[in-house]
Amino acid sequence: MQKVLMVYSTVDGQTKAICKRLQTHLEAQADVDLVSLEQVAQLELEAYQQIVVGASIRYGKFRPELFTFIEQNKAQLNNKKSSFFSVNVVARKPNKNTPQTNPYMKLFLQQSSWKPDSLAVFAGKIDYQKYTWFDRTMIRFIMWMTKGPTDVSGCYEFTDWNKVEQFAQTLMLNR
Structure with missing residues (x-):
């Protein structure tokens, strides 16, 4: 069975809740480990075939630890199937709820050296x-x-x- 790592960065818990919902769907076909951004340094990313990262926005910014994780694991992230999603309240607006239209996703893609295979944006809470x-x-x-x-x-x-x-x-x- 394929191993999937799901990493979340959350302030109030909504990103973790979204990851848990994703995990429920994936577990029928994969072994999914759900870990916080703070815990991921203890894991060997080589053990996973797919990596999913979800991160929330607070006051217009992702947590700096997100970019540290990406820089430290850039090769692994770019060489595996990988996905990124952002959780922000701006995405409650229909014209700002896609990776192409969400200002935080656009900024993330400019700031990050990681190029995920798939992207998503979800409105928060x-x-x-x-x-x-x-x-x-x-x-x-x-x-x-x-x-x-x-x-x-x-x-x-x-x-x-x-x-x-x-x-x-x-x-x-x-x-």
Whole structure:
């Protein structure tokens, strides 16, 4: 059975939730290891035939550790079947929810030396009640500026789970 490594970088857990959904679909045909970006350094990437990386955006940026991981493993990532997906709330907008139209994906592709075989963009989640006062205030302000939800008593999940499942199908085909 083929081995797939799924690496996630998440701030509030939505990227991990998306990875778990992908893992559920892939496990029928592959042995899938799901690990956080912080844990991946302990693994031997040579053991995997496919690598999937998912990363979230916070305040307009990916975590710096994502790019460190890519630079340290560039040869492995570029020589195996590999996929990358971004999770961000900007992707809630129809004109910004594809790899070609999402500003964070476009920026990632400019900044990264890795050229994944497949790409995806998923809208994230806003859960005001989980945030610190600072994050709640900042995210509310960003949502106000971008015409998103600003009621801090709410939780707003924008992830299109059908789109996640479609991406899982492409991952199975890319193996």
